[in-house]
Amino acid sequence: MHTLHEIPALRERLAAHRRAGRTIGLVPTMGNLHDGHLALVDEARRRADVVVATIFVNPMQFGPGEDLDAYPRTLAEDQARLEAAGCELLFAPDEATLYPRGLAAQTRVSVPEVSEGLCGGARPGHFDGVATIVTMLFNLVQPDVACFGEKDYQQLAVIRRLVSDLHLPVEVVGVPIVRAADGLALSSRNGYLSEAQRAVAPRLQQTLVELRQALQAGEAPAPTLAAGLSRLREAGFAPDYLELRAADLGPVVETTREAVLLVAARLGPTRLIDNLSLTLPR
Ligand SMILES: Nc1ncnc2c1ncn2[C@@H]1O[C@H](COP(=O)(O)OP(=O)(O)OP(=O)(O)O)[C@@H](O)[C@H]1O
Ligand SMILES: CC(C)(CO)[C@@H](O)C(=O)[O-]
Numbered sequence: 001m002h003t004l005h006e007i008p009a010l011r012e013r014l015a016a017h018r019r020a021g022r023t024i025g026l027v028p029t030m031g032n033l034h035d036g037h038l039a040l041v042d043e044a045r046r047r048a049d050v051v052v053a054t055i056f057v058n059p060m061q062f063g064p065g066e067d068l069d070a071y072p073r074t075l076a077e078d079q080a081r082l083e084a085a086g087c088e089l090l091f092a093p094d095e096a097t098l099y100p101r102g103l104a105a106q107t108r109v110s111v112p113e114v115s116e117g118l119c120g121g122a123r124p125g126h127f128d129g130v131a132t133i134v135t136m137l138f139n140l141v142q143p144d145v146a147c148f149g150e151k152d153y154q155q156l157a158v159i160r161r162l163v164s165d166l167h168l169p170v171e172v173v174g175v176p177i178v179r180a181a182d183g184l185a186l187s188s189r190n191g192y193l194s195e196a197q198r199a200v201a202p203r204l205q206q207t208l209v210e211l212r213q214a215l216q217a218g219e220a221p222a223p224t225l226a227a228g229l230s231r232l233r234e235a236g237f238a239p240d241y242l243e244l245r246a247a248d249l250g251p252v253v254e255t256t257r258e259a260v261l262l263v264a265a266r267l268g269p270t271r272l273i274d275n276l277s278l279t280l281p282r
């Protein structure tokens with residue numbers, strides 16, 4: 001696997017692959033890779049000839065007081081994992097390479113509606129940062145296909161809308177959430193949890209499973225979600241939100257069948273997210 005830090009070297013290598021008629025699959029990440037990221041690499045390998053991963057802890061998507069500085073940076077371990085997973089190219093630029101004029105002067109991409117509420121409500125400006133960097137990575141790599149995790153459900157919806165609105169020639173593929181044996185969705189931020197918090201963390205997914213059962217049994221959403229919030233607080237979480245939305249993140253209406261439960265909650269300083277799809281009864 002080749003690790004590249006500069007844009008001209010990336011363009012040169014990608015041009016050679018394109019001249020040879022190879023398709024390109026992109027896996028954007030912030031590094032500190034785990035089996036969830038490797039599932040994206042596997043999917044990209046199935047769908048394209050050459051897999052390009054990127055590692056960049058994007059400052060534009062972090063708000064003041066968030067964990068930009070603390071975010072784990074583990075390049076050597078990540079390179080070994082990507083190489084073993086069959087990734088051909090790793091692009092790991094630094095901030096000055098991607099934002100040479102600095103963040104304040106940077107052109108931004110904003111995706112209305114789908115960026116609002118949920119994580120967009122709790123983290124103002126976050127999805128502008130995500131949409132901007134993903135647009136930039138799409139322009140730099142020009143992939144045929146790009147893989148993103150369904151764990152970041154709203155992010156995936158934002159990226160799908162961005163690709164649709166700007167007519168970008170890339171196929172966006174969502175990859176199912178990879179979980180630990182006890183159900184906790186894998187996340188780099190799980191590494192922030194103390195042993196005691198790690199023991200509590202699976203309650204997040206368990207609560208979603210319980211709520212899904214109740215909703216599918218025909219219980220009304222509002223009191224069911226209120227009971228879920230109480231259960232999370234009793235377990236020690238400080239929830240940012242717990243919501244039931246239509247699968248496209250629109251509001252649930254009388255005719256909605258395909259829906260999704262979405263949650264973000266803090267355990268101490270660590271912010272965890274999760275979601276669970278469900279079919280609502282008639
Ligand atoms: N458990 C998982 N299953 C499937 N995809 C995942 C999982 N965790 C992360 N991803 C996906 O990997 C890509 C890179 O995500 P990122 O580097 O932010 O990882 P992360 O572990 O989710 O980190 P964070 O703790 O910052 O949310 C995203 O598309 C994300 O949805
Ligand atoms: C898509 C992404 C790599 C953009 O920085 C990031 O939001 C992530 O890791 O999910």
Ligand code: BAL
Binds near residue numbers: 030061062152155
């Ligand atoms: N996994 C999405 C990146 C972020 O939390 O900033």
